[in-house]
Amino acid sequence: MTEHADPAITPYRPRATLREVAAMAGVSMKTVSRVVNGEAGVTPQKVDAVRVAISRLDYRPNVSASALRRSSGRTAAIGTVLEDLANPFSSVLLRAVEDVANERRVLILTGSVDEDQQRERTLVRAFTERRVDGLIIAPVGEDQGYLRAEMEAGTPLVFVDRQPQGLLADCVLSDNEAGARDAVHHLADAGHRRIAYLGDLALIPTAQQRFAGYQRALLERGLAPDPAHVVHDLHTVDDAARATAALLGAADAPTALFASQNLVTIGAITALQELGLEHRVALIGFDDFPLADLLQPRVSVIAQDPAAMGRAAAELLFQRLDGDRGRSRRLLLPTTTVPRGSGEIAPEAR
Amino acid sequence: MTEHADPAITPYRPRATLREVAAMAGVSMKTVSRVVNGEAGVTPQKVDAVRVAISRLDYRPNVSASALRRSSGRTAAIGTVLEDLANPFSSVLLRAVEDVANERRVLILTGSVDEDQQRERTLVRAFTERRVDGLIIAPVGEDQGYLRAEMEAGTPLVFVDRQPQGLLADCVLSDNEAGARDAVHHLADAGHRRIAYLGDLALIPTAQQRFAGYQRALLERGLAPDPAHVVHDLHTVDDAARATAALLGAADAPTALFASQNLVTIGAITALQELGLEHRVALIGFDDFPLADLLQPRVSVIAQDPAAMGRAAAELLFQRLDGDRGRSRRLLLPTTTVPRGSGEIAPEAR
DNA sequence: GACTCCCCTGACAAGGTTGTCAGAGCGCAT
DNA sequence: ATGCGCTCTGACAACCTTGTCAGGGGAGTC
Numbered sequence: 001m002t003e004h005a006d007p008a009i010t011p012y013r014p015r016a017t018l019r020e021v022a023a024m025a026g027v028s029m030k031t032v033s034r035v036v037n038g039e040a041g042v043t044p045q046k047v048d049a050v051r052v053a054i055s056r057l058d059y060r061p062n063v064s065a066s067a068l069r070r071s072s073g074r075t076a077a078i079g080t081v082l083e084d085l086a087n088p089f090s091s092v093l094l095r096a097v098e099d100v101a102n103e104r105r106v107l108i109l110t111g112s113v114d115e116d117q118q119r120e121r122t123l124v125r126a127f128t129e130r131r132v133d134g135l136i137i138a139p140v141g142e143d144q145g146y147l148r149a150e151m152e153a154g155t156p157l158v159f160v161d162r163q164p165q166g167l168l169a170d171c172v173l174s175d176n177e178a179g180a181r182d183a184v185h186h187l188a189d190a191g192h193r194r195i196a197y198l199g200d201l202a203l204i205p206t207a208q209q210r211f212a213g214y215q216r217a218l219l220e221r222g223l224a225p226d227p228a229h230v231v232h233d234l235h236t237v238d239d240a241a242r243a244t245a246a247l248l249g250a251a252d253a254p255t256a257l258f259a260s261q262n263l264v265t266i267g268a269i270t271a272l273q274e275l276g277l278e279h280r281v282a283l284i285g286f287d288d289f290p291l292a293d294l295l296q297p298r299v300s301v302i303a304q305d306p307a308a309m310g311r312a313a314a315e316l317l318f319q320r321l322d323g324d325r326g327r328s329r330r331l332l333l334p335t336t337t338v339p340r341g342s343g344e345i346a347p348e349a350r
Numbered sequence: 351m352t353e354h355a356d357p358a359i360t361p362y363r364p365r366a367t368l369r370e371v372a373a374m375a376g377v378s379m380k381t382v383s384r385v386v387n388g389e390a391g392v393t394p395q396k397v398d399a400v401r402v403a404i405s406r407l408d409y410r411p412n413v414s415a416s417a418l419r420r421s422s423g424r425t426a427a428i429g430t431v432l433e434d435l436a437n438p439f440s441s442v443l444l445r446a447v448e449d450v451a452n453e454r455r456v457l458i459l460t461g462s463v464d465e466d467q468q469r470e471r472t473l474v475r476a477f478t479e480r481r482v483d484g485l486i487i488a489p490v491g492e493d494q495g496y497l498r499a500e501m502e503a504g505t506p507l508v509f510v511d512r513q514p515q516g517l518l519a520d521c522v523l524s525d526n527e528a529g530a531r532d533a534v535h536h537l538a539d540a541g542h543r544r545i546a547y548l549g550d551l552a553l554i555p556t557a558q559q560r561f562a563g564y565q566r567a568l569l570e571r572g573l574a575p576d577p578a579h580v581v582h583d584l585h586t587v588d589d590a591a592r593a594t595a596a597l598l599g600a601a602d603a604p605t606a607l608f609a610s611q612n613l614v615t616i617g618a619i620t621a622l623q624e625l626g627l628e629h630r631v632a633l634i635g636f637d638d639f640p641l642a643d644l645l646q647p648r649v650s651v652i653a654q655d656p657a658a659m660g661r662a663a664a665e666l667l668f669q670r671l672d673g674d675r676g677r678s679r680r681l682l683l684p685t686t687t688v689p690r691g692s693g694e695i696a697p698e699a700r
Numbered sequence: 701g702a703c704t705c706c707c708c709t710g711a712c713a714a715g716g717t718t719g720t721c722a723g724a725g726c727g728c729a730t
Numbered sequence: 731a732t733g734c735g736c737t738c739t740g741a742c743a744a745c746c747t748t749g750t751c752a753g754g755g756g757a758g759t760c
Contacts (some may be wrong), residue, residue, distance in 0.1 A: 012503065013502050013503065015481075015503045018717065018718095019716075019717095027740085028739065030739075030740060031739065034739090036568035040740075043737095058499045060478055060479050061479055061717080062417060062479070062716050062717070063479045064481060064717090065716035065717040065718090065745090066716080066717050067715080067717090068412075068415055069719080070719090070745085071718085071745095073745085085441055085444055085445040085448060088441070088656075091438070091440075091441035092436045094435055095439075098461060102461070105476070107459055107476055107480070108459065108460060110448075111452070112448060123440060126457055127457075129410050129411055130413045130427070131413075132411060149408045152363050153408075241704070255743095266644070289617075290639075290641070291640070291758085294620065294641075294645055295641070295646075296645075298743090306613060307436075348369070367745090368746065377710085378709065379710085379746090379747080379748090380709075381709065391709085396708090411746090411747080413749090415745075416747055416749040418716065418717090418748095419749080420747080420749090421748085423715085432760085454733055
């Protein structure tokens with residue numbers, strides 16, 4: 001660490017206010033307000049005087065004060081409550097929300113919840129205490145009923161990725177069950193009969209839906225579900241790697257794997273590589289991830305489109321902000337099967 | 351898309367204010383304020399009355415109004431201006447900032463600039479108009495002098511990833527030059543004499559520093575820099591893939607590649623795989639990326655630690671907010687050489 | 701019983717802004 | 731000269747809070 005020699009420490013000069021601008025320009029505060037907001041009815045020379053004062057004082061309107069006074073009360077900020085900003089799913093979604101919000105000059109407050117119900121509530125409360133204009137939430141836990149008060153106060157809510165419980169509200173979801181079903185059918189098409197399920201925390205609704213899709217496909221194919229081939233509650237790469245290794249080491253090991261989530265897929269690949277089985281055991285992961293097509297074998301996935309989800313959620317939110325008070329909507333985005341190699345490996349004759 | 355039948359549309363009930371709580375509890379507004387802020391000097395029965403009213407009305411303090419009135423004027427929110435939230439470097443950094451801010455119950459406003467100087471200014475202005483308590487900025491473009499006014503107004507600024515130009519302020523950087531130098535030495539140690547440089551936009555300061563490190567290492571090794579082995583201005587995976595293919599197809603092709611950035615590394619890998627050269631041409635990338643250790647060969651990198659940068663930047667910022675008015679500091683975080691395979695490939699005898 | 705002292709409480713103003721409205725100033729017709 | 735209508739402007743209140751301060755009331759002391 002190095003230290004710069006600073007120029008003499010300057011005492012802070014607090015930000016200029018409307019009042020000071022008005023004083024310098026020799027007009028009333030209201031006139032300054034008019035100029036700042038581009039309202040008509042100010043003579044050009046006063047406009048000029050105000051402009052000069054504004055730039056001389058480097059005046060910045062105080063948006064909070066303005067929102068406080070304005071009849072609409074809009075703060076031009078929305079809150080996003082996501083699972084984990086460091087996870088590409090969340091961050092890509094956030095970025096898409098940002099792009100839509102940006103067109104309307106709306107700012108974004110954001111935070112991660114990490115599957116922590118309490119944290120979800122804390123964040124929502126912090127956001128509403130700042131009077132955000134709307135909220136986009138990837139909900140966690142069993143009950144979002146506590147949000148009814150926000151809706152009644154006129155703050156639109158859009159849920160993404162997971163459906164809210166105990167509350168009727170707009171939401172944007174992937175078709176998790178259909179996607180999982182596709183994955184299993186795809187593996188079955190390649191000839192597999194022993195297909196394992198590697199699942200995320202069983203209490204997460206999307207994990208439940210994916211598991212339901214897995215079960216349904218087995219049923220449709222007349223394959224007997226084997227409890228020994230189902231593992232739940234894998235939430236990290238290491239969990240998943242360990243579970244995969246255990247599965248493949250057991251008697252009657254599966255010949256194909258369905259990994260129900262990003263990190264689980266990566267854990268499975270890690271284990272497969274360690275066992276040298278990556279070209280012999282088939283694998284399909286739910287949710288695409290960067291570099292999936294540079295691995296050997298390339299990894300087949302059921303792709304969600306987090307950017308599309310973010311965009312859709314933001315657009316829905318802004319429709320509400322624009323006054324749409326219609327019934328609440330549920331957008332189900334289809335998933336895409338992306339065959340790249342790992343999912344097309346045929347079972348070995350034994 | 352499906353539509354739910356909503357319960358009868360309820361007219362919005364605007365949020366309750368302090369005044370209403372006071373009226374319901376039969377006390378003055380100030381007393382409610384005291385209860386809300388946990389100030390001493392209210393009899394237990396009045397506290398109870400207020401508590402009851404608060405929960406009956408579902409009262410939420412208006413943080414903006416509160417900040418406006420409070421002497422400190424703190425909004426308990428900071429702004430982060432990052433390169434691209436969808437890029438893991440930015441999002442991991444953001445997440446680290448969030449974790450530090452969270453301990454202090456400070457919220458985060460964020461936005462992406464995409465190398466757009468104008469956007470940087472717009473975002474900073476939007477944030478300061480909301481009176482954020484501080485800013486963390488990954489600066490873009492040639493001049494951050496316009497931020498002097500913010501510093502003078504008492505808003506602490508911390509720069510990350512890149513040094514600000516034309517302004518003396520705290521910053522947290524990776525030691526780009528040393529890292530690049532290490533990479534080239536590492537390749538030279540493996541016996542390479544024709545080492546190519548694949549660089550990001552040449553106007554980005556970090557790219558310049560990495561190029562400087564590359565040049566210095568060649569010099570130290572007595573290797574003649576070959577202009578044909580230097581490519582600048584690669585900013586996407588496709589750019590990098592094309593450039594790599596061109597380099598390797600030319601006469602006197604390099605036997606080793608130094609990719610100066612994430613996406614460039616991935617582009618180089620793509621090209622190497624297409625040419626079937628991934629096991630014959632050495633590669634070291636600047637900046638680690640997920641799955642680098644699952645590729646074949648595993649990819650050697652010079653790792654930065656974006657989480658550490660985010661944490662350090664946030665801690666620096668909060669020190670300033672806690673009143674530290676010392677000289678501005680420059681934190682230079684070391685990079686780590688992570689040998690995984692691709693950087694240890696020996697040159698082929700020809 | 702008079703007096704101090706302390707604890708609670710509320711009235712009032714202020715923080716930076718905008719909505720309302722009345723008044724000032726002007727041109728023009730009568 | 732008077733009246734009318736118009737445009738431009740500022741005084742004032744209000745948005746929701748909190749800081750300040752003075753007053754009311756009770757307990758404790760002499």
